[in-house]
Amino acid sequence: MATESSEITTTGYIEHHLTNLICGKTEKGWTCDPYMADQMGFWSFHVDSLGWSVFLGLVFIGLFRMGIPKLSTEAPSGIQNFVEMCVEFVNENVQSIFTSAKNPIIGPMALTVLVWVFLMNLMDLVPVDYLPTLAGNIAAFTGLVEEPGDAYFKVVPTTDPNITLGMALAVFVLIIFYSIKMKGLKGFVAELTLHPFGKYLIPVNFVLEFVNLIAKPISLGLRLFGNLYAGEMIFILIALMLVFNSIAIGLLGVGLHIIWALFHILILALQAFIFMVLTIVYLAMAHETEDH
């Protein structure tokens, strides 16, 4: 983009990178026109985030399904090694957290979360301008926008709070579902109202416990979003160094980019792992039936 638009500004560059490709409902009906984005209400979709998210989910399923036909009881090799390593790692984590209750869906869910979130995070390592520029040029070429710079395209799904909170919402629904299933509606309500202070301070208890409950999905979603958003932002800022017509600053930018990318690999994996562990822990808490 830096070369495309003559009057590029730092703010414009950053804003461009932080805006989603959005399709939504306006007064004139459904549209994907980026010029109409500010007229869309709740019923709009970040096509780029959702697209990449679903694509990477399919990559996950494909990768792990591909491992299966070759699966045999002989010594595993290649992709099967990787698949089995992931499954074993997840299974160990699940079994160490889920000690008493057993739930066959926790393992697959934890595996999905780990690999899927990791793949979505991994998109952060693609240099920030590549895919947006490509998408912008395609959009301009097909006549969707007047200039490549007018098309928005955000590549990393986990830098979109909708994506992370969407997954957290699913986890939250499961928390409530299993809480009620394991403890009964009465038990669940009792858990929300009868402690820490006993039955004479039910309103206070409820406020405390409700905040506790609601904090789970919000912290789960926002933690992932915050980490990835910050990481993406730093990539964008480093990329900005290449805009100035100075070889020294440009080289410094390349160096910084490499260093940050290397460091970021750790964050990507760590955040995927944390998301998985917290999902398991929250669901394990929902399964606990003992009285406090």
Add this chain to the structure above:
Amino acid sequence: MNINATLLGQTLAFVLFVAICWRYVWPPIIAIMEEREKRISDGLEAAKKANDSLEEAKLNYEAELDKAKSESADIVEKANQRASQIISEAKTKAEAEAEKIIASANKNLEAEINKTKEALRKDVSEIIVSTTEKILGDEISQEKHEKIISEAAQKI
């Protein structure tokens, strides 16, 4: 950051992918892994068993070998005994045979001697008779002659 229907879309996608993973991905992998685990532990068990039976077989083999050795020693000893027995039997038999042969030879010899003696006696009596005849110059009857000869032969 604006929250919109993307959130619901992602929730749906999440549920779908978890369901797919739960239904189609997780079970076969876990099943295969458990199967392999079982096979490995079975294999180790079998190896241990095989080792045990090898030890046992070794012990058996040694015992059998010892037995065979002692048996063969017995057999050799018996064979030796039998051989010496056969030899001694043959010896006694040969000795008896030899004695028998010697005895019969002696007997033959004696008979021969007796025969010769008889013939000699007869010759001598004849010579005596003829000589006596000649001396007497007279011929004694044949009957008397015979009688005299046999008497003489008896006396000799």
